[in-house]
Amino acid sequence: MVREAVASEMPQVRPGRPRRRYGVPLLFVAPATILILLFFIVPVITTLGLSGTDLSTITFRQPKWVGVQNYHTLFTDPFVGKILLNTARYVLLTLLFNVGMGLTLALLSTSIPTRFGNQVRALWLLPRILPSVVYVLIWQGLTREAPFGLVSDVLGVSRNWITAEPWAVIILANGLVGASFGMLIFTSAIRAIPSDLFYAAAVDGATTGQTVRRVVLPMLRWPILFVTAYQTLSLLTSFEYILLLTQGGPGFYTTTVWALHAYQLALSNYFGNVQFGLGAAMAALLVVIGVVVSLLYLRVFNFRELVSEPKVEVN
């Protein structure tokens, strides 16, 4: 007892003691571990747990365990087909725009002098760093009826384009933000291509188009796969811009996607009764997909290389 008390008062533990192996590293990783436990691990378990209860505004005091009933309700809901279809549409079309535009921008901006290229890329970064509410405010303003809205001016048809063409607006709004992600990754991949290849292609008389098709694009296969995989997962769970642009409307579930519906069921009061359990069940499916896919990424990207042991051991 006495020895222990003395030891705990001494800030430094003598080397060779087994507890030292844990002690110092534990001190360093403790804060991060606590935060990750509280806001990642516990929520994952909570989502799964809540999805088995009937927690709602009515049953808030005494939620009951209902097993898989929420999942049953979910898949017998007549609107679930519509929401699934919306989700597929949203993810696929936005993905197509993101990757295509990202690739186009990377190719174009690396084919002009670097200082122009950097400025173009910086400009495309703006939608990403602008606060999302401000970004959507700009979309709201540009898509108004004539004489205010620029889109109505340019197209010569006066409409509120968010209500008239909600999907086009949602995909473009998401796409202009998402394109910069691919753009930056593809740009650094293009820059990493050995310049010999370009010179060799030029000596062989390849045109710019041929160089892009035969030299650049084959080298971008992995980055394209990475961006596609990564953005599929984040689009599947994202709903911020849809919430701000259309709130899932106009009308009945017109632009409601899975993640948005889960959010609205569990957390917004539009329909009076908040169905927390049901929303959690919808979110639980996303969480499971998220965990499985992220684990898959680990296998695809060479994990062993990333976690090689630190250089020197002293503790």
Added chain:
Amino acid sequence: MPLLPPRWRLILAVVLLVSVPIAAGIFWLFLTGVFDRVHGLLPVRPPSADNWRFIWEGVGGRPPVRIPLLNSIVFAGGVAALEVIVASMAAYAISRMSFPGRRLYLGLVLVLHAFPAVSLIIAIYYVLRLLGLFDTLTGVILVKASLDLPLGIWLMKGFFDYLSWDMEMAALVDGMSRWTLFWKVAMPLVRPGLLALGTFALLSAWGEFILPFTLIVSPRSWTMAMYLQTFFGEVFMDFGMFAAVGLFYALPVIGMFLVGQRYLLNIYGGGVKG
């Protein structure tokens, strides 16, 4: 590409044309915020100070703007400070120390980095209620910093990995403790990393909408994103003031963009997720 195509001027023209919508959007925000009435991109009435009256008076039953402004500053600053310190500590341990479970820990960080955290929002709402941190700025700061933590740890680990071990070894041999060494030797050496992560965290928290929108209710804890959001869906939207508030809120970001675009390009190009 090392060889510019012969017609790069044409490509430049194309790329500028494609980028017009973004420039037009920013331009619209500026014009609409400044002028009394704007058609498309054409001001039809003189500049109006009326758009900016939200600065000196409360409008439409909202709290005075200094409250959400202050909250946003505290929120962004708090998130950045917490994230940088906590992520650096963990990253240092992972990069420099050997401890049981290290590989597992790094694997967890990597998985969480790819995991879309927004899918946890429903459960986080519940957890914050249980912790008694719902509707507090502290709660949202903790949540936001935590959700960005895997990215921060990963980023900082890269910086610590590149530090030369010799200097640390010398300090350790001289009897410096790991803790002192971390603060006095290692942290100053990774200043570029701290700056990059800090900038990213500041920008990301400043623009954050979903978390405060979900986890905060009381107007006294509103952030700027929530304040601006209340202008959406008003029956008679005053776009002049709407844009002025947006401009006011986005000004630090636009300023940072004008000053350091090269720097931002480096940060976001360096594997920061989006």
